[in-house]
Amino acid sequence: MNPFEYARPESEAEAVALLAGEGTTVLASGMDLMPLLQKSVVATSRVVDISRVDSMRGIDPVNGGVTIGVLSTLEDIAYSPLLTEYPSLKDVTEGIRAIQVQQNGTLGGDLCHLPNCWYFRSGYGLLGRDNGKSLPEIGDNRYHAIFGNSGPAKFVSASRFAPALIAWGAQVRITGPEPNAEKWLPLEQFYHTPKTDRQGVTVLEPGQLLTHVWLPPAELQVSATYEVLEMKGLDWPLASAAATLDLDDAGRVRKATIVLGHVAPTPWLSLSAADVLVGQPVTPQLAHAAGEAAVAEATPLSENAYKVRLAQTSVKRALLKATNQLEGGL
């Protein structure tokens, strides 16, 4: 680990001032940052510990929806009475089976989590390049992207909450770089596929900080997240899908938002899966068709064709789960 300056602001304005300039890093609970610093995968001149910025905590009703401070822990989200109408979020917290992570990990840490790509974590940068070669392209890409991988980025987005939040139409608040500056944008626009190693996985610029997530009113919509986990315990999904459905009185889909996770460098919105659903009641056959539609345009790499099947299954099962039709041990 390289030496770095440590700062612990107590307000958002202080935090963004400290985050100005290149080479600064935000520390929330540090569950992922500490190992990255220890291995020098992330080099930083200043670590800004935001754990004392109390304005970034709390889960509150706002404008008919719910605002979640990004310092909320995964456990806060799991047990908040305000979020019971957003079951796709609880599906995610239940999938993170380690109590330590649930108690310490934060929503912001998840949304900004750097890729788990083993090339990135071995020091080859986000794009995994070595002497001009793309290691994920020619090497072992079993865990890499099956969508959005035509450019140099082959990793998959690590966030587990983003698919569910995007499926709910969540907006995020960004502050900085000027003190008290703020803007809101849809969460799907928060993510960015880098084209060079100097670009990040989000649109955050130096001096900017993600502070809050706002969920629109649930309004009787149903939702679910389905993650395919290789291990029945602490593990990262091989693929996931989140679905939020607006159903009419006859159970037909008025509107559907389907978002896949861990299959592309960003959370992956599937309009084609949604198209299959609209106007129809969700049946196992329709869920299967939506899954097929979701992966029709997949572009697997040399070693990850199996992830196409996993993505397809995730969509199908998220839809069945959202409509209480997921049965048996599956």
Place this chain on the structure above:
Amino acid sequence: MVDLKVEWKPRDENTVFNKPTERLDGIEKASGFAKYSTDFTGDGSLHARLLTSPHAHAKIKSIDVEPAKSVHGVRGVYVFPQRAPEGDTLYEINWEGEVIVAVAAETPAQAAQGVKAINIEYEVLEHFVDEADLEAAERMDRSIPGRRVSVDGDEDQLENLLKTDAPVHHQGRYGIHTITHCCLEPHGSTCSWNGDDKLDVELSTQNVSGTGGQFAGAPEIGIDAANVTVHCDYIGGGFGSKFAADEWGIACAILAKQTGKRVQLHLDRGTELKIAGTRPSAFADVTIAAYEDGTIAAWDSHHWGTNGIKGGTVSQVPYVFQPGHSRVRTTGLVTNTGPTRAWRAPNHPQACALTCTAIDDLAAKLEMDPLDLFMKNVGLATGSQSQNPVEVYTGEMEVAERLMDWKAKWKGRGQWDDNGWKRGLGMALHTWGGRAGGGSCTIKVHPDGTIETFAGTQDLGTGTRTCIAQVVAETFGVPLATVRVNIGSSKYPQSGASGGSTTIGGVSGPHRRAALDALGKIFDKVAAKYNVDATQLAAKDGMIVNGDAEVCSWQQAASLVGPMGLEVMGEGPKDDGLTADGAGGVQMVDLSVDPETGRVKINKYVAVQDIGTIVNHQLAKSQVLGAMIQCISYGLSEERIMDNASGRFINANLRDYKLPRLGDIGELVVEFYEPDSQYNKGVVGLGEPPVISGGAAISNAVANAIGVRVPTIPLTPKRILDALANA
């Protein structure tokens, strides 16, 4: 002088021996009071970090360590032998993670800074790390064909059986990937010097008695072996990888001398996985010829795999079953991968995974229940079970069938739909030696009746302390608490390394012999004092008895040894029946596969094991349970992934090197096969045998569930979905 017969008591006379007893040091381990080699630090201790090669294959053109010496807090720098260029001779690195320089500093962060400051210039060479791709290895001149060829029986007859004479033929390709030892306590030591010539090493080792000389004899240390003390009270996993001082251990001792400080050097997680030992991979093309009733007539196989740069591979097949005609040839692959070390039951899990899977596929081809086919061929069973393997395997298969309810459950391949899952059964057999290791011990009986034992052994998971205490307490007829067991120091009487399932026999034999020797001496004194016949005395329930008559208490008897106490030595192994060798077992697995995700769920996993005289059923069961969990691990998820592009062990971390979580284990059932013939056989080691056949049994159960063979272990979702897609 009375000479007590050396034997175990009749089974029904035991009170603590051959009984389930809790681990005496369990509380220390579970509560954190137990001190491991990393715990021996203190004010002024230094922390060492290693610079290792990021390249799989390279030459070192230059090393400049001077910048490291200028880093604040750095106190010592050690360049490993031959790494620095000498004239035109450049050191050739052959795997990623190979150690180059060690840096000791006041804090771990400073040591890491020191490592980072070192400048090394490499000449990067072409690497080859694909251990499964025989054709690529041949193309790249990385194979050693015909490394071993063995033919059993007449080769012409073999050819005839394979071609025409036997009516049924099965051909298949099978494989099992490399795993590492993955010790949760990484390899390493804490070294300190007492003056210029006395070295104390807190070493994480499964070889307390055998490593001191390795430190003393290292050219850069060069002290008398008598001046080295190796100490290891507790070890957090070894699995066959911690027999040696290791070059990083020597480096730690040298840095301690260089700096005049206590130095701690343990491998970080990535390095631990990369260089501290692997179980080699094995792949094979197999042809079996059989008769229509399922009798195996002939076996022909070609094997390949790698143990790293040496290019060795596994060849002990066919495993357990030895048809009269077999031919095995091997091709070694020379790869730029970390070196192998003995992994729990070296070569057996691989040999079993290549043999019992092929036999299971033969059963499917014959549309037979594999249990029937294994039973049909039990007459071909060999192995090192010293007592009638045919009878024992048959008995064990019957017990396992009952526990699994196999016959009621079993269905043909792909026939068992279970609420959306595909369900299946699989089984496999294993064999192992497990004879007692060499060693000695001292037992001291104090005049107050307390007893101390001393042996330079270690507890690798056997429950060594508890088992020694049971043997000694049973012999003297006293409670376990009366016995104080001392192990873990090279200053105690030498005892063998814990490897190959040799420990339990290696300690129980000498301690029983010594205790009987001491008891005989005490009986003589009791006989003289109380005017009884020494040959009629017995020690039980804290008393010395003569038939039904109590002669004196144990304390009164012990007081007769005089103020200095009584000290006796025990040795082993001896051919007196206390220990034996030869163990086998049967494992059966009931699992479900999610055909849409490739995930596997273990429903029930049965292990039936013969193991001779069991010292402690509870600890023996623990050994088997641990082994079964390791089988689930290497059967379903655990593997070293070598990346062809970078040449690196790309999943060398505990996120991507996937060990099972609690939810992955399922119901585990352990049953010891222990008719009187087993109790009377003698003590046999248990560390290896139960870890052998689980991988094959899991693979067979998945094949039974989904209807196709997933050729390579571990059976990850990717491999299962790929196999289904290719079916």
